[in-house]
Amino acid sequence: MTESPVQLGSPILVTGASGFLGDHLVRRLTADGHQVVGTYFTQPIVKERLESRQIDLSNAEETKKLLEAIRPGTVFHTAAQTNVGTCQLHPDQARQAIVDATRNLVDVMDGLDPTASFVMVSTDQVYDGAPLGKKRYDESDAAQPLSTYGTLKREAEEIVHRLPRGAVVRSALIYGPPATHKQSFLAWLLGSLERGEPVTLFEDEWRTPIHVDDLIDGLLAVARHRRNGLWLAGGSDALSRMAMGEIACDLLGYSRSLLQSSRLSDSNYPAPRPANVCLDSRKLEALVGRPFRTFREGLLSIK
Ligand SMILES: NC(=O)c1ccc[n+]([C@@H]2O[C@H](COP(=O)([O-])OP(=O)(O)OC[C@H]3O[C@@H](n4cnc5c(N)ncnc54)[C@H](OP(=O)(O)O)[C@@H]3O)[C@@H](O)[C@H]2O)c1
Numbered sequence: 001m002t003e004s005p006v007q008l009g010s011p012i013l014v015t016g017a018s019g020f021l022g023d024h025l026v027r028r029l030t031a032d033g034h035q036v037v038g039t040y041f042t043q044p045i046v047k048e049r050l051e052s053r054q055i056d057l058s059n060a061e062e063t064k065k066l067l068e069a070i071r072p073g074t075v076f077h078t079a080a081q082t083n084v085g086t087c088q089l090h091p092d093q094a095r096q097a098i099v100d101a102t103r104n105l106v107d108v109m110d111g112l113d114p115t116a117s118f119v120m121v122s123t124d125q126v127y128d129g130a131p132l133g134k135k136r137y138d139e140s141d142a143a144q145p146l147s148t149y150g151t152l153k154r155e156a157e158e159i160v161h162r163l164p165r166g167a168v169v170r171s172a173l174i175y176g177p178p179a180t181h182k183q184s185f186l187a188w189l190l191g192s193l194e195r196g197e198p199v200t201l202f203e204d205e206w207r208t209p210i211h212v213d214d215l216i217d218g219l220l221a222v223a224r225h226r227r228n229g230l231w232l233a234g235g236s237d238a239l240s241r242m243a244m245g246e247i248a249c250d251l252l253g254y255s256r257s258l259l260q261s262s263r264l265s266d267s268n269y270p271a272p273r274p275a276n277v278c279l280d281s282r283k284l285e286a287l288v289g290r291p292f293r294t295f296r297e298g299l300l301s302i303k
Pocket residue numbers: 015016017018019020021022039040041042043044055056057058077078079080081082083096097101121122123124153171172173174175182183
């Protein structure tokens with residue numbers, strides 16, 4: 001049985017508030033009346049009721065100064081270098097933005113208030129692609145990243161697990177309504193379809209896309225129930241990229257003739273991409289109290 005949730009400690013720190021997820025998370029928290037401090041690195045973010053701070057989280061001194069000044073009661077750590085190709089091509093810079101940044105935050109929080117909830121968003125890219133015959137990963141499966149991005153996120157996860165209230169939420173591909181600066185893959189897909197441009201989608205890359213609001217419900221539930229450990233967050237259906245395109249076309253009235261099929265196995269990306277990293281989210285859904293949306297339901301709610 002799940003114990004009653006508690007209030008989130010105040011203020012709440014959201015790292016990466018200028019990113020896609022951070023932007024939506026800040027909107028939710030401020031709308032719910034929380035006192036929120038949000039950080040950005042290069043893209044200033046201005047929002048009603050948000051205290052916005054510029055910082056390079058890979059700088060230990062700056063991070064210490066910020067945390068000591070605001071003394072957060074809860075931390076949602078979403079900031080990272082999220083471009084998988086950039087991470088592969090510039091591993092040292094990626095390590096700073098992912099591993100060093102996380103260590104800097106955790107080291108200071110450990111000294112300041114180790115009982116504050118610290119929730120880091122990680123990724124399905126820590127898996128190498130589903131083993132034969134197994135449809136979805138769950139929390140008991142071993143992570144064996146293929147790419148530099150996945151390897152660095154996995155390393156950062158271990159740092160977070162040192163905190164008594166450190167939790168890692170491994171998210172699937174995130175989509176949702178537009179954000180201020182950064183967009184999800186949906187903006188690219190729908191933008192191209194709207195302009196009547198053909199889109200090329202893999203038929204052999206499988207994901208469990210999650211609506212950003214469902215992911216946020218999951219992050220908030222983990223913090224409110226003061227949980228640590230590992231949580232997986234994916235949507236209710238397992239889909240190829242091509243299937244996502246087909247659902248979008250059928251639901252929004254675009255012609256399927258704009259969709260061009262290709263194969264991940266024939267592609268030439270700078271970073272290796274696992275073919276099937278579908279996630280089983282039943283543990284997190286139980287904490288939230290409902291199943292996460294299917295892609296079709298998610299699109300309908302955005303439409
Ligand atoms: N998007 C997905 O589909 C997806 C899927 C699974 C997991 N995730 C994880 O979810 C989290 C959020 O993803 P997202 O797509 O919302 O990210 P995003 O839009 O790319 O935003 C990344 C954020 O990190 C900040 N940042 C980067 N380097 C920094 C540094 N050195 N110091 C301080 N801040 C820095 C950026 O700041 P500026 O923009 O101001 O420079 C931005 O606010 C990430 O941890 C990602 O690994 C994402």
